[in-house]
Amino acid sequence: MEFFKSDKIYNFMGKRLPFLGFSSLLVIASLVILFTKGLNFGIDFAGGTLVQVQYEQKAPIDKIRDVLNETKYKGSSITEFGTPEEVVIRITNTSPDIANDISDEMHKILDSTGSFEVRRVDMVGPKVGNELREKGLMALGLSLIVILIYVSFRFEWRFAVASILALAHDVTIALGAIALVGVEVNLDILAAILTILGYSLNDTIIVFDRIREGVQTSKESILDKVVNESVSKTLSRTTLTSLTTFFVVVTLYLFGGEIINGFAFTMLVGIIVGTYSSIFIAASFLVQLKFSISDYRAKEAEKLKKQKEKDKLRAMYEQGTV
Template sequence: MELFRYKKPIPLMSKSKIFFAISMVAVVASLLLIFTKGFNYGIDFAGGTVVQVKYEGKAPIEKVREAIKTSKVFEGASVNFFGSDDEIVIKVRTSSKKLGTDIGDEARKLLEGTGKFEVRRVDMVGPKVGNELREKGIMALVLAIAGILIYVSFRFEWRFAIASVMALVHDVSIAMGALVLFNVEVNLDILAALLTILGYSLNDTIIVFDRIREGLTTVKSSKLADVIDESVTRTLSRTTLTSLTTFFVVLTLFLMGGEIIHGFSFTLLVGIIVGTYSSIFIASPLLMMMGFDVENYRKKLAEKKKREQEKEKMRAMYEQGVV
């Protein structure tokens, strides 16, 4: 199935500077948000306690808020609906001194008289554990990007590797900026979503780069912009169909998956949009900015092919007993 019939190359690279400038503004804005406003760390990374309570009928959220004010254990706690109006979640930043208290029992005592309810979940994470999880999460992102750099360097060429990694940094930066902008709680699910974005965006970029590498040997023009335009045009239908299919699946999760995976699906939505965009309008133009020389690349390919032919000739002569 083809959404775009290939007749002649679309001059995408002629507009690359405009798209690149827009992306840089988005990245800078995201970094400013991250360093000024900061992330809304969830219990996984900041430490604390989550108590999930389900009522028979609509949860009396105002009564719950009044009830927990009387307890020092729930000092500074937030109470919000959780997916539906009969279920609430109580979140509190828990100090190490409070971890010895059975918060589930404390919640049951405090909420007596607010209606029939069931404490469905109590999750507790100490501050030290939260810090360790946060540090290991950052390390996981850094190692993933480093591994990608090494992989692409071996498979393609160092300029391709740097371009792909810069595109990945672009994608993750904007995704994290969106998390800060919309005050999404950052927890282990969000970290999993960011790592998924790395994999998705890299896969998309590799396919585009693979077609560009193929175009370097088939496209007659010696201008890199022409090679990229023709190569990207040929893969545009595939990229669009794949991205739309993934987007609609994640959109369904976002709209119907409930509160538990809301942050995860939101992060993926942003990542899919930005990752698809960056594969074409960020990674590819970066090759031109780094001075990738088409003629020099073709010359290296010709020399490599000549050496392989000479080796093959020598081996054939050896097998025939000539050498």
């Protein structure tokens, strides 16, 4: 299936600077939101206790809040969870005995609020939360380093730097959207961010692979024209892949329930931004880094020459002439 004509070349690089300017504004806005509003860390990273309660009737949130304010759990956050009958109580502190289940205690405290069932209790100590947050950031940083090494080895250092800049662009905007909406950041969101890295990198590598192929086979010596031709050829594939993934994630967001909404929202933002950066931004960074077609072709010719010499020596050795 082709959404775009395979023989038509779109002038992406002609509009490179406007797209880079637009992306810069998005990144700056995201950083401002992150530094001013900050991320809404869940109990996985901030520590605390989460209690999910389901009532037989509509949950009396105000009454629950009043009852809790008369106990040691004063100031707890109570929010509706998916349906009016279900609520989540977030307690910023944890029991000294982390292994102690507070379900029975919650049953006694909330007994006067109606008939209910405690469906879930999650407890994370502040020390464990800090460790999870640090290891999450370490996983993100190591992922970027490994990607940089891999792309440098497979392509050329300018391709690697361009791909890392594109990935940083995607992750920053995704985090800004999470902070703006107030999505609770937990291990699911970290998994979504790492998934975005892989998804965006896959699209970027396909575009770069086609650019490298174009540099080697095309008679063009102007990088902008080679990039336009290469990106245009991958446009239908990128669009089809992105739309397929997008519709699946939209279904998860709409019908997956409250517990998966944060993950699905993060993925939606990541798919949109990742597709946009693969088409308009990653190759633009490559052009901005002054990638030289002539130098690359000379290096490839030198590699080919050395490989032929090795093959010739090996053949002579096998024939007994060396």
